[in-house]
Every structure is written in structure tokens, then in C-alpha cells.
Amino acid sequence: MKLLLLVADSLRYDYFHANLPGATVWDNAYACAPWTVASQASLLTGLSPSAAFHAGLADAASPQPLTVADWLGGDIGYKCSATYLLEVGHFGRNFEVWRASGEYKSDDELVTQTLDYLAAAPENAFHITWLNATHFPYKPKPETRERFGLDSDIWHVRDFIRRGELPIPKGTLANCFAVNIVAKTAQDGPEKTHPEVTMEEIEFLRRIYAACCWDMDRRLEEVYAAATTQGWGIIVTSDHGESLGERGGFGHWDLHEENVHIPLAASLPGLGAGVHPYFASHIDIPKTILELTLGEVTGMDGYSLLDLPFPRVVHYEQGVWGTRPWQFGRKDLDSALIYDPEKGTVERYDCRTDPEQRKAPDVFGEQTAPLEVVELIRRGREATFQRQGLSEEQVADALRKLGYI
Ligand SMILES: [Zn+2]
Numbered sequence: 594m595k596l597l598l599l600v601a602d603s604l605r606y607d608y609f610h611a612n613l614p615g616a617t618v619w620d621n622a623y624a625c626a627p628w629t630v631a632s633q634a635s636l637l638t639g640l641s642p643s644a645a646f647h648a649g650l651a652d653a654a655s656p657q658p659l660t661v662a663d664w665l666g667g668d669i670g671y672k673c674s675a676t677y678l679l680e681v682g683h684f685g686r687n688f689e690v691w692r693a694s695g696e697y698k699s700d701d702e703l704v705t706q707t708l709d710y711l712a713a714a715p716e717n718a719f720h721i722t723w724l725n726a727t728h729f730p731y732k733p734k735p736e737t738r739e740r741f742g743l744d745s746d747i748w749h750v751r752d753f754i755r756r757g758e759l760p761i762p763k764g765t766l767a768n769c770f771a772v773n774i775v776a777k778t779a780q781d782g783p784e785k786t787h788p789e790v791t792m793e794e795i796e797f798l799r800r801i802y803a804a805c806c807w808d809m810d811r812r813l814e815e816v817y818a819a820a821t822t823q824g825w826g827i828i829v830t831s832d833h834g835e836s837l838g839e840r841g842g843f844g845h846w847d848l849h850e851e852n853v854h855i856p857l858a859a860s861l862p863g864l865g866a867g868v869h870p871y872f873a874s875h876i877d878i879p880k881t882i883l884e885l886t887l888g889e890v891t892g893m894d895g896y897s898l899l900d901l902p903f904p905r906v907v908h909y910e911q912g913v914w915g916t917r918p919w920q921f922g923r924k925d926l927d928s929a930l931i932y933d934p935e936k937g938t939v940e941r942y943d944c945r946t947d948p949e950q951r952k953a954p955d956v957f958g959e960q961t962a963p964l965e966v967v968e969l970i971r972r973g974r975e976a977t978f979q980r981q982g983l984s985e986e987q988v989a990d991a992l993r994k995l996g997y998i
Pocket of ligand 1: 602603832
């Protein structure tokens with residue numbers, strides 16, 4: 594069995610239009626978390642991010658959560674490889690090839706590498722390709738820029754986000770390109786324009802993101818076509834969505850529709866082409882991969898995507914999960930449930946009448962991440978800067994600018 598997991602970072606559900614002939618498509622697929630590190634943890638372990646973190650993700654001396662490669666490598670004999678994933682935790686330990694995101698150059702190069710890999714891989718192989726061009730800062734190909742009529746150059750919002758000139762409290766996940774900035778324009782309409790961001794700029798940002806998604810669709814189509822032609826099973830998804838000014842946010846932080854509703858499509862043995870309304874989640878993906886390769890597995894959260902329809906009922910403890918303590922929640926066909934452990938309340942949103950949870954109370958007002966998560970990211974950043982050959986002083990300076998120290 595040859596299996597490919599193809600992930601497009603920050604590709605949100607409603608901007609995904611790739612033509613994948615013969616694919617099974619899940620219309621209600623949700624990320625376990627609205628950001629990369631936590632989503633990656635779920636995609637590799639089949640655990641909710643909270644479970645993966647609690648299993649010692651941040652500390653090599655602690656018991657480690659098992660990844661798909663732990664199950665499939667070694668005596669089982671699968672060649673497991675991954676390009677290019679974040680270097681946090683110790684996920685790469687049993688991948689024969691593990692290239693960290695620090696080595697990433699461009700999606701086009703990565704597509705070429707993936708196509709070469711598909712053609713040369715042994716019979717039993719599991720490969721992950723993690724594409725990035727839909728992540729901020731959005732840079733479509735020049736010809737796509739032209740196609741989308743992006744002739745103006747309003748980079749103000751993008752620069753504003755990139756420079757991190759944002760009202761973010763110390764000790765938060767002040768990732769300078771994924772932030773929840775105060776841009777009231779999109780939320781409240783032009784009459785309440787935030788002095789820093791105009792509606793025109795937000796529209797431009799949306800168009801340039803759409804252009805990146807257009808490029809991404811073509812890449813996904815190319816890899817999908819090659820994989821299916823060569824007998825690979827393939828799962829296509831993203832790690833989370835993206836906010837483009839909705840509710841005043843940019844980047845990806847909270848559990849709103851824009852950030853956690855993700856594309857999910859697959860061509861796998863036993864699945865026919867079609868669109869399914871069933872709720873699916875990242876934690877279902879490893880279980881599916883293991884069921885295809887090893888047969889039944891136990892001790893893993895989630896359902897196999899092969900078991901359509903899922904026998905799902907509402908489980909508050911499973912499903913969508915955020916990085917902050919109050920971001921526990923669950924999305925089903927008719928409702929979204931978001932649990933706030935600090936207040937002890939569960940907010941229910943009726944997705945039929947309020948699909949985008951716009952009546953949401955402001956439970957996302959505070960932005961403090963658990964300290965261990967901040968520390969985890971800080972270490973990852975530090976390792977990347979050191980690998981880039983920065984001096985100790987430069988590393989410290991860079992970390993300070995990013996708000997980690
Ligand atoms: Zn991501």
C-alpha cells in the first residue's frame with residue numbers, strides 16, 4: 594500500500610476548488626485546532642492536540658505520543674517520509690526521511706520533489722507533503738496575480754500584520770504573521786473603519802489570498818493526478834483555515850468557521866466518488882491510514898474515514914480543539930459547541946440559522962496561551978534561528994522581537 598497525505602497550510606474550506614476526479618469529499622471536515630503545531634500533532638498521532646501535548650510532546654524525556662510512523666516503520670517495513678513539517682516535539686523520530694520546515698524553499702520545488710518521490714517509492718510507503726503557499730504572507734505566482742487583477746499594490750495590511758505592530762499582550766502567541774488584529778472594518782462596516790485598515794485593503798487581502806488558493810488548487814490537482822495514476826491512496830486536506838477580516842481577525846487563532854472548517858478529500862481503496870455531509874476531523878486521518886495498512890487499530894481517537902457514515906454522536910471531549918484553555922469544542926452538522934472551562938459554560942451555535950457563529954458571544958477576548966505551548970514554540974524558533982547561523986545575540990534579539998522573551 595502506498596499512501597500520500599497532502600496538506601495545504603492555511604487553506605480554508607470555502608476557498609478550495611481543486612478538481613480531484615473520483616475523490617470522496619467531506620463537506621463538514623474540521624481541524625482539531627486553528628493553528629499548525631496543534632493540527633500537525635493530531636494529523637500525526639490521531640489524538641486531539643490536548644492529548645498529544647499532555648503525552649509529552651514538549652519534552653523528549655516524557656512518554657511520547659505514537660505517530661503514524663511509529664506504527665508503520667520498523668519491523669512493519671513501511672518507508673515513512675515527510676517534507677516539510679514543523680520541528681516541534683519529536684515527531685520525526687521514526688520517519689526515515691523527515692525534512693523540517695526550515696529547509697522549505699517553495700511549493701513548486703516541493704511539488705517536483707513529491708512527484709519524483711511518488712514515481713520512485715517502494716511498494717509500502719507513507720509520505721507527507723506539506724505545502725505552504727496559502728500561508729501568510731500571501732504570494733501568488735506573477736501570472737496568477739495578473740489573472741486576479743491584482744495590479745494595485747496595497748500592501749499596507751500585509752505589512753501591518755507582518756511587522757507585528759499589534760496590540761498583543763506579552764506572553765501570548767504573538768506569531769507575527771498569524772494574529773488577531775483589531776480591524777473593526779470588516780466586522781462593523783465602513784462607517785466604523787479602523788484608522789489602520791480600510792475596507793479596500795481588506796478586499797485586496799482577500800483577493801490575494803484567493804489567488805494563492807488558486808495556485809494551490811493547481812498544485813493539489815497535479816499531485817493528486819500523479820498519485821492516483823500511479824496507484825497511490827491519497828488524502829488531501831489543510832491544517833486549518835484563515836480569517837480574512839471576519840469578526841475583526843486575521844490569521845488563524847480561534848474556533849470560528851473560517852479557521853477550522855477545512856477541505857478534506859481522498860482517493861482510497863473502498864471509497865467511491867461523492868460528497869459526504871458527515872462530520873470528519875483531523876483525528877480521523879491517522880486511524881484511516883492505519884486501518885488501510887495494518888487493519889484494525891485500537892487506542893486511537895477518531896473514526897476511520899472508510900466507515901461511512903460515522904456512528905457519530907456529540908462527544909464534547911472530542912473534535913475541534915484550540916490552543917487556549919477555553920477552546921474546547923465540537924462541530925456537528927447542526928450545531929457547534931464551544932466549551933469555556935473557565936466559565937464552565939458551553940455555547941451552542943445553531944449552524945442552520947447561524948452557520949458562521951456570528952451571534953457568538955465574545956468568549957475569545959483574551960489571548961493568553963498555555964505557557965508550555967509558548968515555550969514549545971519558542972524552542973522551535975530558537976532552533977531554526979541557530980540553524981540559520983545567527984549569533985547568540987541575534988537569536989535573542991529575534992526571539993525578543995517575536996515576543997517570546
Ligand atoms: Zn498552519
